[in-house]
Amino acid sequence: MEEIFYWIWLSILDLKPIEKIKLLEFFKEPKNIYNLDKKQLKEVTDLEELINKIIDEKKRKRAYIILKNAIKEKIKLICVKDSKYSKQLLKIYDYPILLFAKGNIELLNTKSIAIVGCRNCSEYGENIAKKFSFKLSQNNFTIVSGMAKGIDTAAHQGALLNNGKTIAVLGSGINYIYPYENKNLYNNILKNDGLIISEYGIYEKPYPSYFPKRNRIISGLCNKILVVEATMKSGSIITADIAIEQGKNVYAIPGNITSEYSKGTNELIKDGAILTSSLEDIIDL
Numbered sequence: 001m002e003e004i005f006y007w008i009w010l011s012i013l014d015l016k017p018i019e020k021i022k023l024l025e026f027f028k029e030p031k032n033i034y035n036l037d038k039k040q041l042k043e044v045t046d047l048e049e050l051i052n053k054i055i056d057e058k059k060r061k062r063a064y065i066i067l068k069n070a071i072k073e074k075i076k077l078i079c080v081k082d083s084k085y086s087k088q089l090l091k092i093y094d095y096p097i098l099l100f101a102k103g104n105i106e107l108l109n110t111k112s113i114a115i116v117g118c119r120n121c122s123e124y125g126e127n128i129a130k131k132f133s134f135k136l137s138q139n140n141f142t143i144v145s146g147m148a149k150g151i152d153t154a155a156h157q158g159a160l161l162n163n164g165k166t167i168a169v170l171g172s173g174i175n176y177i178y179p180y181e182n183k184n185l186y187n188n189i190l191k192n193d194g195l196i197i198s199e200y201g202i203y204e205k206p207y208p209s210y211f212p213k214r215n216r217i218i219s220g221l222c223n224k225i226l227v228v229e230a231t232m233k234s235g236s237i238i239t240a241d242i243a244i245e246q247g248k249n250v251y252a253i254p255g256n257i258t259s260e261y262s263k264g265t266n267e268l269i270k271d272g273a274i275l276t277s278s279l280e281d282i283i284d285l
Helices: 001-010 017-027 030-033 038-043 048-054 057-072 105-109 123-138 152-162 180-191 210-220 235-245 260-270
Strands: 076-079 098-103 112-116 140-143 164-170 196-199 224-227 249-252
Touching: 001 017, 001 057, 001 076, 001 098, 017 030, 038 048, 076 105, 076 140, 098 105, 098 140, 098 180, 105 196, 112 123, 112 152, 112 210, 112 235, 123 140, 123 152, 140 152, 152 164, 152 180, 164 180, 164 210, 210 235, 224 235, 224 260, 235 249, 235 260, 249 260
Parallel strands: 112 140, 112 224, 140 164, 164 196, 224 249
Antiparallel strands: 076 098, 098 196
């Protein structure tokens, strides 16, 4: 447990994921970074802001509190050196160095597909998300989404209807259910041997900036991503763009050209996403 404390501490520092990764590449272990004093840090960097973030006593105390709560709540802590950490997620350049998890962590290394879309979706989009999720789970895909309202919720529900496996990646702490109306969904995912993960600790509230960062994990866990409905500036388009940068196959459901909910998916298809109208469009490629 002592070693995981240092991973918690490094994970909650106010640094970008890539900055934490570079620190680990140089110092090898979080403990080695933690034990550096200000003088030693000045020998390797002249960035005063970075030094102050590393030696911040408040973060060190908070890491102890998080560890204590994780033990109490039986939350699993998976660092990048853990054999259970997602091999697929490690392939992205800015992977999270630590995941907080509840449920079946074996799902991190299964065949999976992300299904995403807009929160204020149409009835058509909701039905399509459930249909594809249900059928893909029948074909042994783990369904990955963000447990947001709309398409995300439908994607998780479709898998659960088939007693399939699903992973919810939160944009908040692992014990902060957002939106709260998805409390039953959260519990049903766990009851059905699914998995809930977050890089944001235990009780961390969601902030707008957390969701775009969360999206890189959703796409990073999978080889394929299906966008069901999306407006032009939605988080789903961000997720699709990230997936393209990661070299993933992006699939999109075509929609009514007069609908705001289909403008994003139709544009993705124009830009090279795979037009998807049946299960075979996904599983045959």
